[in-house]
Amino acid sequence: MNRLIIALGIFIIFILSQFSFLLMAQEIRPVRDNVGFCWNPSVMDELMEYLKSNSGTGEDFRSDNLVAAISPHDDYLYAAGVYYPLYKLINVKEVVIFGVTHGTVRKAMNDPKNILILDDYKYWQRPYGNVDISPLREEIKNSLDKDDYSVSDSAQNIEHSIEALVPFLQYYNRDVKITPVMVTQMPFERMNQVSEKLSEIISAYITKNKLEPGKDIFFLISSDANHYGKDFDNIPYGEDEAAHLKATENDKRIAGNAFNGILTKGKIENLTKELWGKPTDAPPSPVWCGKFSIPFGLLTISKIIKRINGYELNGIVYKNSDSWTEGVIPIKHTNMGLTAPFSLKHWVGWFSAGFYLSKNNTDK
Numbered sequence: 001m002n003r004l005i006i007a008l009g010i011f012i013i014f015i016l017s018q019f020s021f022l023l024m025a026q027e028i029r030p031v032r033d034n035v036g037f038c039w040n041p042s043v044m045d046e047l048m049e050y051l052k053s054n055s056g057t058g059e060d061f062r063s064d065n066l067v068a069a070i071s072p073h074d075d076y077l078y079a080a081g082v083y084y085p086l087y088k089l090i091n092v093k094e095v096v097i098f099g100v101t102h103g104t105v106r107k108a109m110n111d112p113k114n115i116l117i118l119d120d121y122k123y124w125q126r127p128y129g130n131v132d133i134s135p136l137r138e139e140i141k142n143s144l145d146k147d148d149y150s151v152s153d154s155a156q157n158i159e160h161s162i163e164a165l166v167p168f169l170q171y172y173n174r175d176v177k178i179t180p181v182m183v184t185q186m187p188f189e190r191m192n193q194v195s196e197k198l199s200e201i202i203s204a205y206i207t208k209n210k211l212e213p214g215k216d217i218f219f220l221i222s223s224d225a226n227h228y229g230k231d232f233d234n235i236p237y238g239e240d241e242a243a244h245l246k247a248t249e250n251d252k253r254i255a256g257n258a259f260n261g262i263l264t265k266g267k268i269e270n271l272t273k274e275l276w277g278k279p280t281d282a283p284p285s286p287v288w289c290g291k292f293s294i295p296f297g298l299l300t301i302s303k304i305i306k307r308i309n310g311y312e313l314n315g316i317v318y319k320n321s322d323s324w325t326e327g328v329i330p331i332k333h334t335n336m337g338l339t340a341p342f343s344l345k346h347w348v349g350w351f352s353a354g355f356y357l358s359k360n361n362t363d364k
Helices: 004-025 041-054 076-087 103-110 136-143 153-158 163-172 188-208 241-259 266-277 293-309
Strands: 068-072 096-100 116-118 150-152 179-183 218-224 226-227 313-323 346-358
Touching: 041 076, 041 163, 068 076, 068 163, 068 293, 076 163, 076 313, 076 346, 096 163, 096 188, 096 293, 103 153, 116 136, 136 150, 136 179, 136 188, 153 179, 163 218, 179 293, 188 293, 218 293, 226 241, 241 266, 241 313, 266 293, 293 313, 293 346
Parallel strands: 068 218, 096 179, 096 218, 116 150
Antiparallel strands: 068 346, 116 179, 226 346, 313 346
């Protein structure tokens, strides 16, 4: 009889432990890309040491008054040298991340449009321990119009554009909290309306919690630049060195015009015209995956800063490159790898850019 009771007790403990494990697993957003990004702390340390020793770009960029930025989200072994000039400037308590809604998500989720996508996870899995979700996310859910967003853990599970940024953030601050926001396709006027409402909510949160943009809370926008090659149905210049030069110069022109200097609503709207399709007599629109996350994020962030500080944003492009130019970082025998090839027939561009507080009041 005693053996039966003991066995029953062990069985109950086992069942409860399994239930607790499943419950905890449901609270943690799992890793989507375990090849292109880094989830091992010692390997992340090795990558960062390599970048510190081999990346001189960005040494002169300042961190004071930096409140927002645009970051790549491609494989680390390709693009880490473009991430690095930005992330070494960021060490804050929490970060709002505006992510992309890639084609895989759109296909799986019946192509959602005109909304933001949030999640219900309590933590996100990361190399140095799970990352907490900021209370801001629930305030957004409670205050934003229901027609302006949906909540989908499934969509966040498929999407990789936000998770790519967090290991870099966590390297510099182990206790960083995040607010993940996926941006779907929407016209500019709709972006303007939703960003107005969202900026009110985030500004109220900042004021209530006595946060200082740039020191306590930061804003990141996730985007890679041009995706060039037949795989992307995008070879307007051909597939040789001259084509690569033309395409990358076009990317640099677009980024420079949009992000260098005082940010205005006119600049943001012009960027959408560059990225959303143009007349046949104009240079072809590049295939940027952040063509909705960037304008929506910039509209929202600029409105928040205007409400909180009364300032404008003054931007600068830190680094602009691509997988053909960069090649592969020579870190081997780790769990990091490559998720796509690189050649003149298949390459991806990226850039990092920062936005600073500025008292300059120019045209809107």
